[in-house]
Amino acid sequence: MKVKPSALFPLLRSDTQGQLLAALELSDRGETATDLARLVGTSLPTATRELGRLADAELIAVESVGRRAVYRPNRHHPLSDAVRQIALFTYGPHPVVARELATVPGIAEAAIFGSWAARRAGEAGPPPGDIDVLVVGDPDRDALYDALSRAEAALRREVNATVLAPDAWAAVDDPFVSTLRARPSVDLAVDTRGTG
Structure with a gap:
């Protein structure tokens, strides 16, 4: 099966490769292939194959810990930065924004939309x-803006939120909501109604 290159950054071999790199860059402790496969939503054989390619290129380091292989970014590689x-x-917005929004009380749903979501869905276009x-x-507005500021600092780009009440999001006759629903989005799987 031919692997389709990443629409977010065509020099990457695949979306999975980009997701694995982002997950490793955001990890403080290193990750196993099993953990990475779960984090990026792919099969273990696919994760293992892509990790092998990255390790062969020496972009990531592999360390044996007991019977497990632990993967980390190779900070000694000249292209590490x-x-x-x-x-x-390219792939950091999903995990970074999800992590930061998980700290905000009062969120029922969250998703990334717009040009980043469109590229993630494979639509051609300029970088978002x-x-x-x-x-x-x-959501608690102060907590939301603090979370967005942390995401902006980590991603080095602006992160804008559109906040809708649940009844506004459920509206079927609102043109803005209809447009949002019709375009690509990436679910952030955040539900913090009980947080706080």
């Missing part, structure tokens, strides 16, 4: 400049 920037710019986030619920 560039790889980190590429991984976070900012990250557009839909937040459904009644």
Whole structure:
């Protein structure tokens, strides 16, 4: 089966490769292939194959810990800083924004929409400049803006939120909501109604 190159950054072999690089760049402790496969939503054989390619290129380091292989970014590679920037710019928005929004009370749903989501879905176009986030619920506004600021610092780009009440998001006759629903989006799987 021919692997389709990444629409977010065509120099990457695949979306899976980009997601794996971003997950490793965001990990503080290193990750196993099993953990990485779960984090990026792919099969273990696919994760293992892509990790092998990255290790062969010496972009990531592999360490044996007992019977397990633990993967980390190779900070000694001459392109380490560039790889980190590429991984976070292209595939970092999903895990970074999800992590930061998980700290905000009152969110029922959240998703990335706009140009980043369109590229992630494979639509051709210029690189996305900012990250557009839909937040459904009644979030604590101070906590939300703090979370967005942390995401912006990590991603080095603007992160904008559109906040809608659940009844507004459920509206079937609202043109803005209809447009959002018709376009690509990436679910952030955030539900913090019970947080706080």
